Amino acid sequence: MLFSTVDNQLLFTPGPLNTSATVKSAAMRDMGSRTQAMREVTTEIVDTLHKVSELSADYTTVLLQGSGTFAVEAMLSSLIDNDDHALVLVSGDYSSRMADICNIYGIQHQLLNFEESEGVCPQKLKAFLDSGPKQFSHLLFVHYETALGVVNPYQPIIDIAWQHGLKVLVDCVSSFGLLPINSERPNLVAMASSANKCIQGLTGASFVFVQHKELMLERKKRTLAFDLKAQSTTFFASGEWRFSPPVQILLGLRQALREYVQEGGRAQRYKKYFALHKYLESRLSTLGIFPIINAGVRAPIINTYSLPTTMDYACLSASLIKRNIVVYASKLKGCFRVGTAGDIRPSDIDTLVNEIDTTMKG
Structure with a gap:
């Protein structure tokens, strides 16, 4: 396969690297990682991300190579000092991962655990912090836990942290671009996400x-x-990345951001995802399949659904994969997960539900 660019658009051509029709195309050109064209791509991405984030000019956008976990690790390792003490709100797999990062880097921390299917309870958090003097400097939490599909109460958590003088670092990997992340509280220090x-x-x-x-x-x-300060300083000094950037991925991100803005930004994307989410629920309900998470903490991103008692996940997954349909396993027995985030259409949902129905009857 070959990645290249035509008039700044990302192309993907299946086949061997020496495909003559591709190699000989006069319209194609390489984009080097340390060229003015690449600097312009990075600048556009940074500027657009800041614009759509709805954050104030007090915030800087730092790009990184790697998945969302890379950004979370960079955030925690770069912004918490050795003598700081973090409170980690554990409400699922990804907040547990934040605790793992703290362990690896020797960051002092304490866990406050919550019921995973219900998410962070502000009243429990407030009662814990009100119960006596504590030496916490930072509060860490995940906005949206995709393991079950639970939204944590973003603003109430930040408000409680503000009342107790805690700086907030938040994992917005799965929520950014759909759920609001802005806050008037100055204790919102940083948030991490991915493309x-x-x-x-x-x-x-x-x-x-x-x-x-x-x-x-x-x-x-x-x-x-993972040094955020060095990454940011280098870019603003030279316009270049410290280490080789993922050029094709960044071209794809630039195009995705352009489409995001053209389609109406966060409000329109939420409207689209929500309509798909409700349509999926209505179609699955005809098969006796229902969401298991309370509606008050669900979001139209990834949700967990019950399986019919006559079917297990392995059987369903194997059958759907044969039809080029992928659903996710759930950590809860007798359940599976389906996402409505992405370039999905009602017809895709119809195909999924029809194939589940066929599998159940089979």
Whole structure:
């Protein structure tokens, strides 16, 4: 297969690298990672991300190579000092991953656990922080836990942290571009996300929005490749990435952002995803398949559904894969997950439901 560009558009051509029709095309050209064209691509992405984030000019956008977890690790390792103490709100697999990152980097932290199917309870968080003097400097949480599909109450958590003088670092990997992430509270220090979720780009590029004053603080370096300050400083000094950027992935992200803006941004994307989500629920209900998470904490991104008692996930998945349809397993027995985020149409949902119905009857 060959990736190249034609008039700044990303092309994917299946087949061997020496496909003559592709190689000889006069319209194609390479885009080097350290060229003015690449600097312009990166600048457009950074500017557009900041615009659609709805954040103030106090925040800087830092691009990174890698998936959303890369951005979360960069955020935690770059913005928390050795003498800081973080409170990690654990409500699922991805908040547990934040705790794992803290363990690896030796970041002092304490866990506050919540029921995974219900998400973070603001009253429990407030009661915990009100219960006595504690030495926390930061609060870490995940906006949307995709393992079950649960939205955590973003603004109430930030408000409670503000009341207790805690800086907030949040994983918005699966929510950015669909759910609001802005906050008037100045304790919202940083949030991490990636190209391949609600923005509908490709896996391999991620980013962190961080308060500029926090980014510029002097801290002991823990990492080379994940150093947000070094990444940002280098780009603004030269317009280039410190290490080789994923050029094709960034071209895809630029195009995805252009389409995101042209289609109406966050409001229109939410409207589209929500309509698909409701249509999926209505179609699945005809087969006796229902969502298992309370409607108050669901979002039209990835949701968990019950399986008919006569079917297990392995059987359903194997049958659907034969028809080029992929659904996700759930950590809950007798359940599976379906996403309505992405370039999905009602006809795709019809195909999915019809194939599930066929499998059940088979």
